[in-house]
Amino acid sequence: MTANQAETVAASLDAFQIELPSWGFANTGTRFGKFLQPAAATSTEEKLADASEVHRLTGVCPSVALHVLWDFPEGLKSVDQTRSLAEKFGVRPGSINPNVFQDQQYKHGSVGNPDPNIRQAALAHILESIQIAQQLGSRDVSLWFADGSNYPGTANIRQRRAWFEDALAKAHAHLSSSQRMLVEYKPFEPAFYHTDIADWGMALFLAKAAGSQAKVLVDTGHHYQAQNIEQIVAWLLADEMLGGFHFNDRRYADDDLTLGSIDPYQVFRIFHEIISYERETGRRADIAYMVDQSHNLKGKIEAMIQTVATAQELYAKAVLVDYKSLSRYQSSSDLVDAENCLKDAFSIDVRPVIREWRRSHGLPEDPLQAFRASGYLERITAERAEKNRATVSSYA
Ligand code: RM4
Numbered sequence: 001m002t003a004n005q006a007e008t009v010a011a012s013l014d015a016f017q018i019e020l021p022s023w024g025f026a027n028t029g030t031r032f033g034k035f036l037q038p039a040a041a042t043s044t045e046e047k048l049a050d051a052s053e054v055h056r057l058t059g060v061c062p063s064v065a066l067h068v069l070w071d072f073p074e075g076l077k078s079v080d081q082t083r084s085l086a087e088k089f090g091v092r093p094g095s096i097n098p099n100v101f102q103d104q105q106y107k108h109g110s111v112g113n114p115d116p117n118i119r120q121a122a123l124a125h126i127l128e129s130i131q132i133a134q135q136l137g138s139r140d141v142s143l144w145f146a147d148g149s150n151y152p153g154t155a156n157i158r159q160r161r162a163w164f165e166d167a168l169a170k171a172h173a174h175l176s177s178s179q180r181m182l183v184e185y186k187p188f189e190p191a192f193y194h195t196d197i198a199d200w201g202m203a204l205f206l207a208k209a210a211g212s213q214a215k216v217l218v219d220t221g222h223h224y225q226a227q228n229i230e231q232i233v234a235w236l237l238a239d240e241m242l243g244g245f246h247f248n249d250r251r252y253a254d255d256d257l258t259l260g261s262i263d264p265y266q267v268f269r270i271f272h273e274i275i276s277y278e279r280e281t282g283r284r285a286d287i288a289y290m291v292d293q294s295h296n297l298k299g300k301i302e303a304m305i306q307t308v309a310t311a312q313e314l315y316a317k318a319v320l321v322d323y324k325s326l327s328r329y330q331s332s333s334d335l336v337d338a339e340n341c342l343k344d345a346f347s348i349d350v351r352p353v354i355r356e357w358r359r360s361h362g363l364p365e366d367p368l369q370a371f372r373a374s375g376y377l378e379r380i381t382a383e384r385a386e387k388n389r390a391t392v393s394s395y396a
């Protein structure tokens with residue numbers, strides 16, 4: 001790697017931060033069962049402590065995404081406590097995620113529920129979440145809806161779309177001028193016939209209808225197998241409608257596996273689209289990079305450190321694409337050379353320069369190894385094992 005390339009990577013890493021999900025540190029499982037980890041976080045305090053440990057070791061995760069139901073059990077009344085916990089652990093409350101999918105009343109949907117009282121309750125929760133975000137100085141409110149139906153004919157799809165439009169527009173009206181609303185989509189699960197916001201087109205329609213501060217959130221696990229995610233990213237960028245990511249990897253469905261574990265080239269291609277947008281327009285893409293993973297079998301903190309390191313590596317590789325040659329090859333339709341521009345950058349070993357970047361920022365060169373040497377895991381295992389033996393629930 002040339003000195004110039006090393007400088008480019010270092011400058012890009014300075015500007016690359018990634019938000020961790022509080023729920024990624026708690027016990028989760030599959031619908032078949034949960035394997036409890038003795039060190040899993042059992043409270044918001046423990047989730048923030050673990051996120052802060054990842055930030056201490058990697059230096060690039062200053063904020064933590066919070067789920068209202070799990071991290072603000074008393075809604076607005078929990079704000080002070082969560083704020084002081086975040087201060088205590090030196091992290092910032094990040095995106096606020098309303099939860100309109102777990103309560104029994106949401107069995108047939110939230111803002112798409114045929115019952116007006118339930119639609120109203122869901123909207124009220126979203127509005128409270130917006131207020132929580134305002135009080136915490138959080139910019140993004142991330143909306144994911146489990147709404148949908150399991151059997152053909154059981155839901156009025158167009159009517160539900162209208163209800164969604166109405167609710168999102170009302171919620172948008174409550175945003176402060178610096179806030180954003182991110183609309184996430186997912187093709188299926190928990191609904192297995194139709195999902196109200198099933199893909200990026202639907203999310204885009206709804207975001208545009210809601211107002212200028214609404215953007216689309218791309219969860220990399222929320223696509224059908226063959227879908228070209230980087231093309232979706234490119235299109236949303238072109239319209240300035242890409243608000244953020246939920247990063248994870250998948251092999252089959254919404255598997256929530258560690259980023260880049262199955263297909264690192266795809267993550268690289270996504271970053272490449274973002275970086276080429278930035279180079280072509282001279283504008284920085286206003287994107288919230290967030291992780292949405294649930295590590296069911298791997299140690300949660302280790303998996304999170306691994307994710308952050310992988311994200312940095314793939315981002316650094318994408319930064320190294322020889323953008324000028326690439327656009328020349330594209331113009332002259334030199335297919336092999338153009339493709340090789342991507343492959344060449346992807347195959348550069350960026351780990352030495354990232355280690356150097358960490359050293360120069362006073363961070364451990366190898367955060368995973370530093371975590372293992374820190375004694376943190378042993379301490380929390382001793383503290384939490386008892387509580388985790390008694391736990392049956394997930395996330396909280
Ligand atoms: C969904 C979606 C949301 C996340 C929930 C827990 O599949 O990815 O972003 O908050 O899971």
Ligand code: MN
Pocket residue numbers: 144184219246292
């Ligand atoms: Mn998600």
Ligand code: MN
Pocket residue numbers: 219221222254292
């Ligand atoms: Mn998901």
